Every structure is written in structure tokens, then in C-alpha cells.
Amino acid sequence: MEELLRYLPAEVERRLAPYLDDAREIRIMSTGVTAVVTGKGVFDVGAPVSAAQIKNILAFICRGAVYSSQNTLSEGFVTLEGGHRVGVAGRLAGDAMLEPSALCFRIAREIPGAAQKIAPYLDGSVLIISPPGCGKTTMLRDAARILGERLPVCVVDERSEIAAAVRGVPRLDVGRYTCVLDGVKKARGMMMALRSLSPRYIITDELGPDEDCEAAYALADAGVSLITSVHGYGPEDAARRGRLGELLDRGIFASVITLRGLGEVKEVLRDA
Secondary structure, eight states: OHHHTTOOOOOHHHGGGGGGGGEEEEEEEEESSEEEEEEEHHHEEEOOOOOHHHHHHHHHHHHHHHSSSHHHHTTTTTOOSSOEEEEEEEEEETTTTEEEEEEEEEOOOOOOOTTTTGGGTTSSEEEEEEOOTSSSSHHHHHHHHHTTTTSSSEETTTTSSOOBBTTOSSSSSHHHHHEESSOOOOHHHHHHHHHHTTOSSEEEEEEHHHHHHHHHHHHHHTOOOOEEOOOOESHHHHHTTTHEEEEEEEHHHHEEEEETTTTEEEEEEEOO
């Protein structure tokens, strides 16, 4: 948490103190709203921050970002040490964020045992489906830890959120025998791992474009299990997303797990 708090004004940090044990997000807005999201709701903590302060905070963040802010700011976020992601809103011109007006700090937490509920299904490829904020990245991190204690695993960590690597070295526990490819696009990283790292499992977050799905086919053909996630509310919702529907129809995933709430398993579908 220290990696995140050092970017905040002292008064904001002081007002947040009572909520930090349960904080999931911190929202700072130039409208004068400073709020924290916890498991119990959203709380306005006061300590308004000006637009000029937000611009200075973002400049400070970008100077210390683990994953090059030039690569990610155009997509609306920057990743901090510790795996915390800072979402940025404001006025853009092309890919340049000219006038940031709000920052959303999404807090990454290392929770050993977070994947214990899905451990029985880690015997093949797994797709985790959940809405934002349900802990799927935390669950993937712990799945890497569980599997990486006994098997060769590779984490493809495009946004530096799973392993929170600094200069390529994981800061969070992703398993004794786990290698990490940090800051690389998912499709490229999956193919790099397949060709050179001999993993039994590849773990990556938020499967997206068609090239990611093409890489997933390559892993299946090579007998390497993929554990990954997508945003959604269930298999039918996820199946509407381009080639991901093909992966589901063809039984690439031995288990499809839907989450609801923080780390709560709603449904498990096993491939017959």
C-alpha cells in the first residue's frame, strides 16, 4: 500500500486511514470528491483535490511507473509498483491525456488462499468470468502461487498487475517455479512462453482481441493449460465476444468459472 499512498496529498492519506484495511478503490476527482470504495460501500472522505493537483499527481505517477506510462496512458491507466492500477479520466487529444480530471486507484492485494475455492478445477485450462471488482486478478495470482509451488508455470503479465514485477522480478508471491513475462502483450507473451519456457500452465489476465484467442488455440494444440479471465456476467455473455465464443464452443477450457461478489463463485461449468 505504501507504493500507492506516497502519490497522494498528506490530507487525503490522513482521511483515508480508517478505511485502508478494506479499501478496494480510491477515487480523486477535480469536482471536489475524494472517495474510497470498500466492501461496505462508497464513502466520501472529504479532502478535495484541485484539477492542478490531479495533474501534478499524475505527472509524479508517470515518473515512477513500473510499466511505461507512454504505452498505457493512452488506454486510460498507469500501473504502479505493487500491481496497483491508476485509471485516468479527462480530456484527450488523440492519444495524449491533456487535462486529467479524475484518478481511480484500484488496489491490488495479495491474498493467499484466494484461489482455494477453484483449486479442484486447476487440472486443465480455466476461464474465469466476472464483472469488474470481483477479485479475478487476485484469484489468478493465487492460482499461480498454488500451481507454481509444484509445476513450471509462466505468468504473462501485460499490465504488471498479477506479479507486480519490478525490473522483471516479481514482488508478489506467484509460486516457487513460476516465471514472469512482464509488460508484454498477451498473445506475444503466450507464444514466447510456449516456445522457450516449457510451462505446464500459462496464466494471464483479461483475454481480449482475436490474437489472444489464436494464441490460446496454439497452447491447447501444444498441451499447455491456460488459466485466464474475461469481464462478463456468465458464459453466454462472454461467448458473444468474437473468437472467445469459438474457444468456449470447442471446449478449450476444461472449466468455466463465473464469479459474483468479491471472490464468490457463482457457477462452475466442466467440459464433459
